[in-house]
Amino acid sequence: MTSNDDVNRDLVESLLTGPAYHKWLGLELLDAKPGQVVIGMAGRPEFCGNTDGTYIHGGLLATLADIAADFALVTQVGIGLPTIDLRMDYLRPAKPGDYLRAVGTVVRRGRTLGVADALVANGDGVKLAVGRGLYSTATP
């Protein structure tokens, strides 16, 4: 774990690891700096999207990418942010046993809307998927 002086890492981590579905996914905050996070997720057998169990369901890559993009903005806004829309492009299959790393990066943070990108790669650094989402950045 790196130190991230400009980000309230405890807050980001508690938002990341608190939700029930995030717990089931086993998400880990690997790094956080202003406008960028790295989130890890181990590819487990129960994540498989085909009967043969040879690849991880794309919905889980979408979830991981969405969370990474979202949390890139969370580092700047400091609260959980609703996803408005998301596009995923699948480049190569993820396999059970892969340790997935998703880098989320802010493209633009506006007052009410933010755009962020995510890149999902496996442990060998092979790009598996890219995502781009729009998030509500309005604060109460």
Next chain:
Amino acid sequence: MTSNDDVNRDLVESLLTGPAYHKWLGLELLDAKPGQVVIGMAGRPEFCGNTDGTYIHGGLLATLADIAADFALVTQVGIGLPTIDLRMDYLRPAKPGDYLRAVGTVVRRGRTLGVADALVANGDGVKLAVGRGLYSTATP
């Protein structure tokens, strides 16, 4: 359950309910006809995307929409089809306790590529999300 004379419903159902992640999600094939399916999923507490447990993670709506759009094409192609890309638009939050229904509809089935839409609604028929995906329809 309706009878669906032109669709090999047993095949579609086995592709839907076989994969480990689909089992965990608890997916049900509610209807299938050529070019269209309806898939149900109960919104469980472990699906929640916030610490307070008040809404279902958007990644699960994306997963459900992706599967519904994909299986709309599966009714026509007869094999599992890889997702190439997906766009999700979130309209309203899904709540734990909601029984989600996703209608998947083919927009165009080509020889190597297919486009399909999904509409996710709750038990009251309120639209929660729409998705549109591109799928590989090439057969071996």
Next chain:
Amino acid sequence: MTSNDDVNRDLVESLLTGPAYHKWLGLELLDAKPGQVVIGMAGRPEFCGNTDGTYIHGGLLATLADIAADFALVTQVGIGLPTIDLRMDYLRPAKPGDYLRAVGTVVRRGRTLGVADALVANGDGVKLAVGRGLYSTATP
């Protein structure tokens, strides 16, 4: 032209036909009702996207779809609405000489954001492209 009692058609038409680029495109408001418009555009030779001049540039279909989806919301909001994001799926090539018709339909109109769909077809009713956009629906 149909009568459209619930839509201020003059306003919609002036917003559609006033902008310089819309004039160059030759857009026509074929129909307007609350939450839906039909916009026509003749496919001219100068619209071609390849040197052989055999098909119309996809960017023009994106433009037409964006405008149709946007104006579906304009019928409800009554002012010009900025596009936040757009996804286009190209189904079949448009040809010079085609008269293109784009049907724009509101998916959801919210207080600050709206989602709308567009379907672009040729004069034979063949679907050429589908688009889905997010628009700012906030009013001053």
Next chain:
Amino acid sequence: MTSNDDVNRDLVESLLTGPAYHKWLGLELLDAKPGQVVIGMAGRPEFCGNTDGTYIHGGLLATLADIAADFALVTQVGIGLPTIDLRMDYLRPAKPGDYLRAVGTVVRRGRTLGVADALVANGDGVKLAVGRGLYSTATP
């Protein structure tokens, strides 16, 4: 203009500047290297998307982004490539008088499909829009 030893620049330029619509847009190939291009376009008054003539139509940014992403792949494939789908995110308005620069970058080139990104900025380097497209990379 840079020299681009590994790209057939004459071919790329002829594909870029040959089509009728590209001519009308006034596209310029500012740079080309394997997997990346920079394309310029002057924002003219006839590009405006509102009656007041204060901003450039988003459809033109989509067109420019689509072309930049497409031509990033063209540098690798060597032929014109059909767009399959495209997502645009608009960040800030483009103004008439802006000289727009779009950087297109390959995300993944596959045998039949390729993903590429585009970033559109003005002359001050301010990001105006990002796009991501899927292209057919199959060769005859």
